[in-house]
Amino acid sequence: MLEMRDVCFHYGNGTPILEHMNVEIGAGEFIGLGGRNGCGKTTVTRLLMGLEKPVSGEIRYDGRIINEDDASRRSAFIGYVFQRPERQMFRPTVRDEVAYGPQQFGRQADEIEASVQAALEQTGLSDLADAYPPNLNRGEKQRVAIASAIAMHTQYLILDEPTSGQDSADKEELMQLLTKLNRQGLTVLIISHDMDIFAEYCHRVLVIGQHTKAFDGTPEELFTKRDDLYDLGLSRPDSVTLSLSVPGLPYCKSMKDFTAAMLQKLGGQK
Incomplete structure (x- = not known):
């Protein structure tokens, strides 16, 4: 269980971004995170990842308070795919990139090799193992970032606007991969403005509004029972x-x- 308990956050000027945020993310969920631009969606994920720290409140993992654990320590159980995944890549080949995390955690060479090979196979990247990551297209770069998380035996995967700028074929390929990984037990959290993604793939949707959680329920409840979708920056x-x-x-x-x-x-x- 990954939790935010009464979390508040603001940047240096004191303007509130999040206030009294309470969220529980259980194992095996597939969650969409939505809301207007600037509502705090990315801030939620940065707090979960350890890229930011709460002004008050607690971030918990399996009951343990992890407020002071930095992103490198949390990467043992949380993977993050940035909106521009090339920003998190710096090694000469796809294989080396995927191996980086396990190497930093001091795992044995044979264990690393097995983890990398399995991650490349799961994400369809085996034929690109020796490719130079910056030369890949966006969808392939996303899969490299996902493979890097899988190689760490990540339990949670967070993706920031993963389908923006992609054509329908690339979008479908990515979502099918995430669905497969979710069925294998990976918890997936997607930040998106794509309501079709929420409706078709997510089991649960969280919406941020007025600096806190404005909705937490199924996509069907969101799209059929709420009359304030426009106010929340959403559409049906x-x-x-x-x-x-x-x-x-x-x-x-x-x-x-x-x-x-x-x-x-x-x-x-x-």
Whole structure:
């Protein structure tokens, strides 16, 4: 369990970014984190990672207060994929990049080799093991960052706007990879403005508003029961809007689901 207990945070000028933030993130969850630009989403993840420290309140991991643990120590159980993943890469090959974390934790050479090989296979990067990371495309760089986390046997993976600027094929490939890893037990937390991602893939959505948690529940609850989506900087996915407009149609989390539901409905009317 990763927790924020009554966490408050502000930068040097004292303007509050987060106030009395309480969040519990359990093992195996797939969570979307949303809200308006500047609402504090990235700050939440930086606090969890140890890149920032709370002004007050506690960050806990399995009941232990980890406020003073820096990011390098937390990297043993939390991986982070930046919006621009190339900023976290500095080694000459993909293999070396993925091996860096386990090496820093002093693991044995044979253990490192096995962890790196498994991580490359899981992320589809085996054929790029000797490639120079800056020469990769954005989707490949993201997979390198994910592989680096997997090689550390990470329990939590945080991604900042992972699908922005990607075409539909790259987006689908990334989300299928994250879904697979989540089914294998990895906890995934995604910061995104892409409501389709929340609806189709996330089991739970957290929304930040007015410097604290404004919503915590399922995507279906968010998109069908809240009437303040605009105020929170969110929108309803087209698949949900369309399914709500057709009497008798179930909640549809994707356009694929909507199409299938419509075909079934029309077929039943013959």
